[in-house]
Structure formats: C-alpha cells, structure tokens
Amino acid sequence: MRRFLCILFGVFVSGSVLASSIDEIEIATKGQTTLALGVGIPPFTSGAAADIPCLSLSASAGMASGFVNSDLFGKNGAVDLGVQFSACHYKDEYSLYNTTQYVKVFQGSLTLRSAFHFQFMKNFDAYAGLCGGVNICAESFKEVTRYSEQSYFELWNEIESNTFSPVLGAYVGTKWFFTDHFALGLEASYDFLRTDDEACLEAYGRSHYGGSALPIISVLASFKLGNK
Numbered sequence: 001m002r003r004f005l006c007i008l009f010g011v012f013v014s015g016s017v018l019a020s021s022i023d024e025i026e027i028a029t030k031g032q033t034t035l036a037l038g039v040g041i042p043p044f045t046s047g048a049a050a051d052i053p054c055l056s057l058s059a060s061a062g063m064a065s066g067f068v069n070s071d072l073f074g075k076n077g078a079v080d081l082g083v084q085f086s087a088c089h090y091k092d093e094y095s096l097y098n099t100t101q102y103v104k105v106f107q108g109s110l111t112l113r114s115a116f117h118f119q120f121m122k123n124f125d126a127y128a129g130l131c132g133g134v135n136i137c138a139e140s141f142k143e144v145t146r147y148s149e150q151s152y153f154e155l156w157n158e159i160e161s162n163t164f165s166p167v168l169g170a171y172v173g174t175k176w177f178f179t180d181h182f183a184l185g186l187e188a189s190y191d192f193l194r195t196d197d198e199a200c201l202e203a204y205g206r207s208h209y210g211g212s213a214l215p216i217i218s219v220l221a222s223f224k225l226g227n228k
Helices: 002-019 197-204
Strands: 033-040 054-070 074-096 099-121 124-146 159-177 182-191 217-225
Touching: 033 074, 054 099, 099 159, 124 182, 159 217
Parallel strands: none
Antiparallel strands: 033 054, 033 217, 054 074, 074 099, 099 124, 124 159, 159 182, 182 217
C-alpha cells in the first residue's frame, strides 16, 4: 500500500510539473476575495427526510499567501478567513389509525471559517480548514385526528420551537479553475458537535434533529473577485 501511494503521488506530481510552470501555480493569494455557492447532501437524520438539497453561500478573503517556498511548487500556501451560511429543510408525516403527525424542520448554520490552501498544479486548489458558529433549528409539529372524511378534529395546535446550538466543524475541498475567475469543486464537511437523536431529544426536549446544517458533501461554484 505504501509503495502504491508513493507511485500515485509521483505520478500526480509529475503531471503537475508538466501541466504548469512554477511561477504560474499560485491561485490563492493575499487580498483575494472569493464567493462560493454550494448544493449538497444534508446531514443524515432518522427523524425526517430532507425535501431539498443543502444550500450554502460563503465569502472569504486571503489573509496571507506565498509563505511556503519550494523548488517544486514555488511560492505557495495561503490562509483565508471567511463566513458561510448553510441551510437545509426536513419534513415527514406519520399516520396511525385516524391520527396523523406532521413534522417540518429548518436548519440554518452561520459559521466563521478559515482554511489552508495549497496548489499542487496549475488551476487546481486543495484546502482544509476549521469552522465554528451557531445553528438554529426551527421545528414545527402538528397532530391531527380525523373522525370522518368531511371533518377533522385538531387534537393539538401547531407547536413551533426554535433551538440554538453551537457548531464546531472541519472541512476539506478541491477546486478546478476553468478561467481566472470561475471554478467548480467539491467540499466535504463534518460537525463535531452533532448529536444523535436520543441525545438531542434529552438535551432539547422535543427536538430530535441534532447538529447543524453543514452539508456532508457539496458541489461548489466559486467566483474570484478583482484582478488578484
């Protein structure tokens, strides 16, 4: 396995050297502002099914760059600082005899994030970072009991609750720049504070949708602003 990884890395590096010159390899730079839109897979939950993809919007700015200098990759390495908002929505219904329960949950996460970027080849950006912030879980629950097809008796009024919880996560990603200002990529993230259904039910009472809206994996469209 170690030999295979060494060979794979050698092929990757060789391809990167052939694909680019050293002075053109740096993509992420100090002062560079980037916007990104993402569509991804929501965090899994056993409580309800996601009815829309997880959507995200982020903005970041380069804080430092070019502090890694090597013969192979030239001036490289960058650190950015940014903010991201991600959201997902779940809904489901459960029926037993003449009673139906309706559940709707909105998850929205606002996080501050920072990543280290490195370019192994021209137009290709790889990065990994940490994020932290707050998540809001807006949950509505409604139970309806029907006595006939023409009429129904609403046993409980609709219950709505908003629960705030902290977010602490990590993310990794890659981008391929098709032009100087546009890139497509993949990003995976994970919330370390996400709890299972039982733990969240005990902590928050009625709600059983733990964690945040950080997508498991997203497809990103990134846009570099300015001329840097």
